[in-house]
Amino acid sequence: MTPHTQTVLRMLLGRSADGERQTSAPSEGLYGLELSRLSGLPNGTLFPLLERLRQAGWVERYWEADESAEAEGRPRRRFFRLTPEGAERAPHALAEASAAAPATVRTGVPRPGIAGGRR
Amino acid sequence: MSRGPGKELNRTEPGRRQQPSSRVTTLVAALSVCAALFSALSPQLDTPLDAVLVSTLVAALMVVAVLTGSLVGSLGRQPAAARRQAGVVQAPRTARPVLWLAVRLLPAADRADWLEEQRGYLADLPSPRGRRAWAVRQLAAMPRYALAVRTGRDKESA
Secondary structure (H helix, E strand, C coil): CHHHHHHHHHHHEECCCCCCCCCCCCCCCEEHHHHHHCCCCCHHHHHHHHHHHHHHHCCCCCCCCCCHHHHHCCCEEEEEECHHHHHHHHHHHHHHHHCCHHHHEEEEEEEECCCCCCC | CCCHHHHHHHHCCCCCCCHHHHHHHHHHHHHHHHHHHHHHHHHHCCCCHHHHHHHHHHHHHHHHHHHHCCCCCCCCCCHHHHHHHHHHCCCCCCCHHHHHHHHHCCHHHHHHHHHHHHHHHHHHCCCCHHHHHHHHHHHHHHHHHHHHHHHHHHHHHH
């Protein structure tokens, strides 16, 4: 699993990018623009990734209710969220990926005393 | 699909045309550029006839460009402050053809939804520059996205 996929899955699980804090409930969808801003991924990475996760059955997309869009006078938005299957499997997959990755990759910050870190 | 006020994103104002005074200003600016080019080139040209030919050609090209309105999109346009004051949120003209071009790569069945999704994003981006940048980024992203959509579809149908 690529780091980009891990980032997106963490966000859809409602966690911050570093996986430490819970930012929202996993059942809540994320708006595409919000995902783009929070993840910092280029569109050419983010949207194909979401599409592949959707094809794998981990992510679903849905339109917001017409009423709320019309009340605010704007086009309706499309949200992305984890399916029940994705919500069940993603934490395990992330844990496995995290365990398999070297410490420097796992944390994203080199640590003193660890290969690649500053001593 | 019609979304009421969201239509404003694609709305153009039929009554708003480029003012004659701004065209004159643009023309004067173009001629000034011609004069500057002429003065820069003239020492390097061998004969006065060459200089006249080059400057005439440059001037003709600039005038044609100005008259067809294709010189620079911002020249002669209403200032941004005036557009904001008018309170009309418009998708930049350049965003629409860019998205239209991008969506051609998608399967026909997915195009309408993708365009509607993009309309939502454009409506939420605060500045015309941001909307233009988003459209260009989506155009750049489209080959990979279209590949993901099409290969996934092939797998599903297999």
